[in-house]
Amino acid sequence: MIVNFTNAAIAAITCWTLGTLMSILSRRTPALKLPAFALSFGGSLVMAAFIAFYWVLLDRPPLRTLGETRLWYATLIPLVGFLVEYRWKIDWLKYYCMALAAFFLGINMLHPEVFDKTLMPALQSPWFIPHVIVYLVGYVLLAASSVTALHNVSLQVRKKENLTGESVSHYLALLGFVLLSFGLIFGALWAKEAWGHYWTWDPKETWAFLSWLAYLGYLHAWRYKIDRAKLQWYLALSFVVLLVCWFGVNYLPSAANSVHTYSQS
Amino acid sequence: MVDLPRRLFQSPWEFREAGLFTAVAVIAGFSVQYAGLGIGIPQAHLPYNALFLGLFALAVISAGLAFRNNAFVKWLGGIPLGLCLICAIALLSLIGGIIPQTAPAPGSRPALLGLNQIFSSWPFALTILLFLANLGLSLSWKLVPFKVQNLQFILFHAGFWIALSCAIFGAPDLQRLVVPVEEGKASNLGYTMDSETPQIIPFSVFLQDFSLEEYPPQLLLFDPNTGKIFEERSKANILVHKGLKASWKGLDIDVLDFIPYALPGKSGVPEPADRTAGIPFAKIRITSTNATVREEWITTGSPFVNTKDAQVGSLFLGIRPGTPKAFRSEVTVQDETGNPSKATLEVNHPINFMGWKLYQMGYDQKAGRWSKVSLIEVIRDPWLPAVYLGFFMIMAGNILFFWNGIKRTEGAS
Known part of the structure; x- marks a missing residue:
């Protein structure tokens, strides 16, 4: 391949690194703010362009394997960081987001996947794209929420003032939960068309349900006015359940009979 | 105090x-x-x-x-x-x-x-x-008492209540049966996964034709003794097409010609055939580092034609049938009064008949493209509309939740 993943990933990570450095420098030199943003945003644009290129090359949406979902994840998560900065004037989240994106691209570089154009018949459905994209955006928001919650915890420990942090992590979790619900239901509607039943307690379904319950629990705890400082711990850890659902399931004994095993790494 | x-x-x-x-x-x-x-x-x-x-x-x-x-x-x-x-x-x-x-x-x-x-x-x-x-x-x-501001709560919670309760209480009414049908024959017997005794379903399924479409075959270099497959330089899963170039260490392959449906012809050159009988043939040029060049026809083989691989030293180079891209059954379903209705069943495209849903489930995997049997799953779930009502209420509640969430944070900031 002429445009290959490694080059795209290196270009994106370089953009994010330079953007981060420049952004830190821009605290003293405000004139650097715009180029810093342009560079950081450019990293995601590089990845978006690569996904578009890869989509054409594969003749199918690159959403089948875990590695392919990580591409989308790495592209989208910095955007959440930029949006949060724009919306709440919180500038630190984007650094975590870019670091996470680089981390996921790093995993892909260490575990190159076999380039494979085939798409099994069950995945050839109009539900394929909405189901996966809704989930990915949900995961991205919940990762950002989890990172914000961790940051809140560290501020608590250092006894620093933190006015908006808890509402940011909450709002990201709320948005993420809405998308998880849609992802779960889209998945159920698709399963009815493809496999005959909307719910079969397939291990991936069970873990998706567990992740959904984790955030359902969080929202009720928040509503009941449980100490919100403590809830930051809960939010930070909930993401672990999501990660099991996303990657971990494949390594569990229950995965042997899963219909969600199109992945190779 | x-x-x-x-x-x-x-x-x-x-x-x-x-x-x-x-x-x-x-x-x-x-x-x-x-x-x-x-x-x-x-x-x-x-x-x-x-x-x-x-x-x-x-x-x-x-x-x-x-x-x-x-x-x-x-x-x-x-x-x-x-x-x-x-x-x-x-x-x-x-x-x-x-x-x-x-x-x-x-x-x-x-x-x-x-x-x-x-x-x-x-x-x-x-x-x-x-x-x-x-x-x-x-x-x-x-x-x-009902209040409009509680609508989001009601939709989400009632939706969840309905979906969960109907899915669980309705589970005993779910019927899932597999109906195996041979081409040119009809059947009204369905099997459950755990019993060999068939159950009679209230309609019959006649199979006109089962067809399977494959992705192009894959080009593989392997060791016939150990079965080990060697990864091509680009680490890609190589689907054969005319003009394809592939390379392994010390070995370059050019696909000079590719015929997706052909049969062996006289003088060793395959002749194009129709889709039902033809199998993929590829003409490849093998260039090794010791500068030997040769051209050869290879084929995936089928139940009726032998597989032909090219030998390269102690290794073999061959093409293998691609994975299924689509498979479908042309069927006629008939109710007890004998009203026929024609339909095409395909994965992800079930059809509705007499309150049942019919799914293309599988085929005889050993026979692959030449399967004369289609496995059709028939499913009846009278509680489905209630569960779906619950799903749609949850989604509606979620949209309001999202909307209220935005409004609240805007109000707060």
């Missing part, structure tokens, strides 16, 4: 009581499961399950409305108990998410505790029932 810490069971009840209550319920569930020696929950079919569910809903709603100021009922429908039950459902699901949910060895401890069938075990059923009661009570208080 000294503010003493609240003792257990001192009113108002909260999390500790809820946690204890939930734990007792789960332990009771496991005890029943164990004492029942693995016997499942009694299964009620229509109309009895619907009747029971209706009465249960009525009981919960009227209890909620009649005793809305009673401290115990308030606690029973409150968030602390709800959260504890969510935790219990999550823990039970966790068991189901880790331990394979397959038929266990009879008499083993996991079997006696229902761990291999956790989602149809007593502890799970009991927890769900309590959860439905808790959810139903909280719902009754938001339903009466």
Whole structure:
């Protein structure tokens, strides 16, 4: 391949690194703010362009394997960081987001996947794209929420003032939960068309349900006015359940009979 | 006045009581499961399950409305108990998410505790029932008196209640049968996964034609003795097409010609054939580092034509049939009065007939493209519309949740 993943990933990570450095420098030199943003945003644009290129090359949406979902994840998560900065004037989240994106691209570089154009018949459905994209955006928001919650915890420990942090992590979790619900239901509607039943307690379904319950629990705890400082711990850890659902399931004994095993790494 | 810490069971009840209550319920569930020696929950079919569910809903709603100021009922429908039950459902699901949910060895401890069938075990059923009661009570208080600002709450919670209860109470009415049909024949016999005795379905399926479309074949370099397949330089899964270039260490391959459907011809050159009989042939040029160049026709083979690979030293270069891209059955379904109706069944494109859904499920995998048998799954689920109603209510509630969330943060900032 002429445009290959490694080059795209290196270009994106370089953009994010330079953007981060420049952004830190821009605290003293405000004139650097715009180029810093342009560079950081450019990293995601590089990845978006690569996904578009890869989509054409594969003749199918690159959403089948875990590695392919990580591409989308790495592209989208910095955007959440930029949006949060724009919306709440919180500038630190984007650094975590870019670091996470680089981390996921790093995993892909260490575990190159076999380039494979085939798409099994069950995945050839109009539900394929909405189901996966809704989930990915949900995961991205919940990762950002989890990172914000961790940051809140560290501020608590250092006894620093933190006015908006808890509402940011909450709002990201709320948005993420809405998308998880849609992802779960889209998945159920698709399963009815493809496999005959909307719910079969397939291990991936069970873990998706567990992740959904984790955030359902969080929202009720928040509503009941449980100490919100403590809830930051809960939010930070909930993401672990999501990660099991996303990657971990494949390594569990229950995965042997899963219909969600199109992945190779 | 000294503010003493609240003792257990001192009113108002909260999390500790809820946690204890939930734990007792789960332990009771496991005890029943164990004492029942693995016997499942009694299964009620229509109309009895619907009747029971209706009465249960009525009981919960009227209890909620009649005793809305009673401290115990308030606690029973409150968030602390709800959260504890969510935790219990999550823990039970966790068991189901880790331990394979397959038929266990009879008499083993996991079997006696229902761990291999956790989602149809007593502890799970009991927890769900309590959860439905808790959810139903909280719902009754938001339903009466009705306020527009409670709409999001009502849609989400009622949707969840309906979807969950109908999925669980309706499960015994779900019928899933596999109907194997041979080309040119009709069948009205369906099999379940766990029985060899067929059941008669109220219509027959006649199979005109089964067809399977494959992705292009894959080009492979392998060691015939060990079966090891060598990765091509680009690490790609190589699908054969005319003009393809592939390379391994010390070996370059050019695909000079590719015929997707052909049969062996005279003088060794394959001749194009029709789709039903033809198989893929590729003409390849092999260039090795020691500068030898040769050209050769290779083929995937079929049940009727031998596979032909090219030998390269001690290794073989061959093409293998691609994975299925699509498979479909042309069928005629006929009800008892003999009304025929033609349809095409394909994965992801089921058809509806007499309240049943018909799915293209599988075929004879050994025969692949030449399969004369199609496996058609027929499914009847009379509770589906109710479950879907629940799903759509949850989604509507979620849209409002999202919208209100935005409005609230905008108001706050």
